[in-house]
Amino acid sequence: MSSPSRPPSYLAVLRTPQACRAFGAALLGRLSYGTVFLSLMLALTAATGSYAVAGGVMALFGLTSSLLSPLRAGLIDRYGSRRALPPMVVLYALLLTCLAAATWRPGTSGTLLAALAVAAGACTPPLGPVMRALWSDLLPDRRLLQRAYSLDSVAEELLFVTGPLLAGLLTVFATPAAGVALSAVLVLTGTFAFVSSPAVRTAWASHTGTPYGGPRTGPASAASASASRWRRMRDTAGLGRPVAVSAAVGLCLGALNLLVVVFAERHHQAAAVAWVEAALAAGSAVGGLAYGAVSWRISGHVRLPVLATALGLTLAATGLSPNLYVLVAMVGVAGLFVAPALTTAYLLADESAAPHNRTRAGAWVNTAFNTGASSGTATIGLLVGGLPLALCFVIAAVPPLLAAATVPVRSRRPATTPASSRRAGGTGHEPPVKR
Structure with missing residues (x-):
C-alpha cells in the first residue's frame, strides 16, 4: 500500500492481485484489432481488385463494429463477461476465418464479402470497455484507477502501432488473408484467456445474485422506481x-x-x-x-x-x-x-x-x-x-x-x-x- 503523501505508482497497479494475467490476456485479444483493419483492407483489395469495393466493405465493418458496441457491452453488463464474451468471440473469430478464406484467392463476390464483414462487425467483442470495467472492480482507490486507465490507454495506443507492422510483415512473407486469420486466432486466444483469469472469476462471483442489468429481487415500490429513473x-x-x-x-x-x-x-x-x-x-x-x-x-x-x-x-x-x-x-x-x-x-x-x-x-x-x-x-x-x-x-x-x-x-x-x-x-x- 502507498502512503497518502506518496502517490501510488504504475507498478502498484500491476502488482494488484490477479490484474496482470487479465490485463495481458485482454491486450493479446486487443492486438487483433491492430492487425485486422490493415490485413482485411489489403485482403479485400487483392480479392476484388477494386479500391471502391474494399473501402465500402471496410466502412461497413468499421461502422457496424463501432455503432453496435454499446449494445454488445450492455449484454456483458447484463450477463457478465464469462457468459457473454465466449459466444460473441467464437462467432467473431469464425466470421473472420470465413473472410480470410473468401479473400485468399481473387474472385469472391463483393456482396458476400460485405455480408460477412457486417456480421463480423456486429459480433466484435468489446475487450477495451470490458477491461476498463474490470479495472474499476479491481481498484477501489481512484488514484490507482487513474493510473490503470492511463496505462490501458497507452498500451492500446502501442497495439495500434505494432498491429499494422505485424500485418505488414505477414503481407510480405505470406498473404494479406493470413493476417485476417491471425487476427481471429489472437482475439479467440486472448478472450478465452481473459474470461478464465482469476480476476474475472472473482468479479463474476461478486456480482452473482444481482442481475447485471436486470431488475433487483424483491418488491419494487413506486419510490424506488422513481429513484431508479432519476439515477x-x-x-x-x-x-x-x-x-x-x-x-x-x-x-x-x-x-x-x-x-x-x-x-x-x-x-x-x-x-x-x-x-x-x-x-x-x-x-x-x-x-x-x-x-x-x-x-x-x-x-x-x-x-x-x-x-x-x-x-x-x-x-x-x-x-x-x-x-x-x-x-x-x-x-x-x-x-x-x-x-x-x-x-x-x-x-x-x-x-x-x-x-x-x-x-x-x-x-x-x-x-x-x-x-x-x-x-x-x-x-x-x-x-x-x-x-x-x-x-x-x-x-x-x-x-x-x-x-x-x-x-x-x-x-x-x-x-x-x-x-x-x-x-x-x-x-x-x-x-x-x-x-
Missing part, C-alpha cells in the same frame, strides 16, 4: 460530457490522418507519413504516462475541457508548419493531450455509470471516438481539395475547441474518492450542486 437520467447527463469530448477528439484525429498525408505529398515526401504517425503515438504514450502519474487535485470535469482546448489549439497551429520536421514535432506535441483526454473521458464515464452499466458507459466513449474518427476523415476529405491546407487544420481543430466551450464545468468529489463507495449503492457522485 438513469443523472447518469445519462454525466455520460454526455465525456462522450462529446471523445467524439470531438476522434473527429480531429480522423481529419489529421488525412491532412498529414496531403501535407507530405505536397512536400514530395509521402513516405514521411509513417514518422508523423509515430510522433503522434509517441506523444500520446508519453502524455498518457505522465498524466496518469500525477495525483490531480483538479476535478476531471475541469481537466477534460482544458485538455480538449490544448489539443485543438496545438492542432490549429500545426497547419502553419513550414516543413515536415516542424510538422512531426507539432503532431508529437498534439499527441501529448490525446491519451490524457481519453483517459479522463473514461474515468468520468465510469464515475457517471451505475455499477451494472460500467461496460456500456465505456463502450459509448469508444463508439463516440471511433465514429468521430471516421466522420472526421470523410469530412476533411471533402474540403481539402478546395481550401488552403492551413485552414483545413484549423477546421479540424474546431470540434475539440467547440466541445470544450460547450461542456459545462462542475465541481465533483476529489479523484481520490474510493470507487467502493459507488458500489455500495451510489451512482458515482452526489446530486449536482454548485460548489
Whole structure:
C-alpha cells in the first residue's frame, strides 16, 4: 500500500492481485484489432481488385463494429463477461476465418464479402470497455484507477502501432488473408484467456445474485422506481460530457490522418507519413504516462475541457508548419493531450455509470471516438481539395475547441474518492450542486 503523501505508482497497479494475467490476456485479444483493419483492407483489395469495393466493405465493418458496441457491452453488463464474451468471440473469430478464406484467392463476390464483414462487425467483442470495467472492480482507490486507465490507454495506443507492422510483415512473407486469420486466432486466444483469469472469476462471483442489468429481487415500490429513473437520467447527463469530448477528439484525429498525408505529398515526401504517425503515438504514450502519474487535485470535469482546448489549439497551429520536421514535432506535441483526454473521458464515464452499466458507459466513449474518427476523415476529405491546407487544420481543430466551450464545468468529489463507495449503492457522485 502507498502512503497518502506518496502517490501510488504504475507498478502498484500491476502488482494488484490477479490484474496482470487479465490485463495481458485482454491486450493479446486487443492486438487483433491492430492487425485486422490493415490485413482485411489489403485482403479485400487483392480479392476484388477494386479500391471502391474494399473501402465500402471496410466502412461497413468499421461502422457496424463501432455503432453496435454499446449494445454488445450492455449484454456483458447484463450477463457478465464469462457468459457473454465466449459466444460473441467464437462467432467473431469464425466470421473472420470465413473472410480470410473468401479473400485468399481473387474472385469472391463483393456482396458476400460485405455480408460477412457486417456480421463480423456486429459480433466484435468489446475487450477495451470490458477491461476498463474490470479495472474499476479491481481498484477501489481512484488514484490507482487513474493510473490503470492511463496505462490501458497507452498500451492500446502501442497495439495500434505494432498491429499494422505485424500485418505488414505477414503481407510480405505470406498473404494479406493470413493476417485476417491471425487476427481471429489472437482475439479467440486472448478472450478465452481473459474470461478464465482469476480476476474475472472473482468479479463474476461478486456480482452473482444481482442481475447485471436486470431488475433487483424483491418488491419494487413506486419510490424506488422513481429513484431508479432519476439515477438513469443523472447518469445519462454525466455520460454526455465525456462522450462529446471523445467524439470531438476522434473527429480531429480522423481529419489529421488525412491532412498529414496531403501535407507530405505536397512536400514530395509521402513516405514521411509513417514518422508523423509515430510522433503522434509517441506523444500520446508519453502524455498518457505522465498524466496518469500525477495525483490531480483538479476535478476531471475541469481537466477534460482544458485538455480538449490544448489539443485543438496545438492542432490549429500545426497547419502553419513550414516543413515536415516542424510538422512531426507539432503532431508529437498534439499527441501529448490525446491519451490524457481519453483517459479522463473514461474515468468520468465510469464515475457517471451505475455499477451494472460500467461496460456500456465505456463502450459509448469508444463508439463516440471511433465514429468521430471516421466522420472526421470523410469530412476533411471533402474540403481539402478546395481550401488552403492551413485552414483545413484549423477546421479540424474546431470540434475539440467547440466541445470544450460547450461542456459545462462542475465541481465533483476529489479523484481520490474510493470507487467502493459507488458500489455500495451510489451512482458515482452526489446530486449536482454548485460548489
